[in-house]
Amino acid sequence: MAALIRNIPLFQDLSEEELRGISDLFRERKYSKHSIVFFEGDPGEELFIIKSGTVKIYKIDNTKQITLALFRSGDFFGEMSLMQKDGVRSAHAETLEPSVFYTLRRTTFNEFMVRTPSLCMRLLEMTMDRLRGANEQIHALTFLDVRTRILKAVFQLSQEYGESETDKVLISIKLTHQEIANMVGTVRESVTKVLQELQDDRVISIRNKQITIENMDALKRKMTYIK
Numbered sequence: 645m646a647a648l649i650r651n652i653p654l655f656q657d658l659s660e661e662e663l664r665g666i667s668d669l670f671r672e673r674k675y676s677k678h679s680i681v682f683f684e685g686d687p688g689e690e691l692f693i694i695k696s697g698t699v700k701i702y703k704i705d706n707t708k709q710i711t712l713a714l715f716r717s718g719d720f721f722g723e724m725s726l727m728q729k730d731g732v733r734s735a736h737a738e739t740l741e742p743s744v745f746y747t748l749r750r751t752t753f754n755e756f757m758v759r760t761p762s763l764c765m766r767l768l769e770m771t772m773d774r775l776r777g778a779n780e781q782i783h784a785l786t787f788l789d790v791r792t793r794i795l796k797a798v799f800q801l802s803q804e805y806g807e808s809e810t811d812k813v814l815i816s817i818k819l820t821h822q823e824i825a826n827m828v829g830t831v832r833e834s835v836t837k838v839l840q841e842l843q844d845d846r847v848i849s850i851r852n853k854q855i856t857i858e859n860m861d862a863l864k865r866k867m868t869y870i871k
């Protein structure tokens with residue numbers, strides 16, 4: 645457990661003694677594929693660290709699902725509601741594959757933060773980074789056309805989940821066209837059309853729901869916006 649904690653940016657400033665101390669406080673929990681970890685509005689009583697698996701954080705707008713974030717092994721989530729007294733979950737969380745988490749109760753986490761100022765600063769920094777990412781997502785949904793949003797999503801996935809293979813980049817996370825559509829606020833048919841265009845132009849290839857960027861330069865040229 646301590647080895648996993650050590651590799652998570654949130655805890656990277658802790659001493660070995662502090663790492664051992666907090667590691668003993670976590671509890672393991674297992675979830676099957678497509679399990680709801682929590683619903684929006686639930687009491688926020690736990691911090692989650694992902695040992696293995698993938699988690700989708702999303703909101704429901706009427707009947708439309710909007711994906712806010714994807715988290716994988718080594719990531720953490722559920723921290724926002726822990727930072728507020730009587731905080732509740734601001735979104736839903738669902739596993740996309742069988743997953744194993746380590747959880748830490750709100751009271752335990754808060755007691756540890758009081759004794760560890762470096763953890764408070766690191767949590768603040770990472771919360772600001774996530775807020776900045778949310779602002780960029782709002783900008784994309786507001787100002788970019790659907791095609792550009794899809795291209796940008798493919799590029800961002802390659803940056804966050806890409807594994808280099810010679811001159812190619814494999815996006816290691818498996819996503820359906822509908823799941824990508826939920827990320828960019830459009831319909832599945834639009835995603836299918838753009839991804840087919842990219843395959844026809846040999847910019848990407850898709851196998852077993854995994855996208856491989858065959859020509860990164862060509863992907864960037866197709867984008868009318870990139871940060």
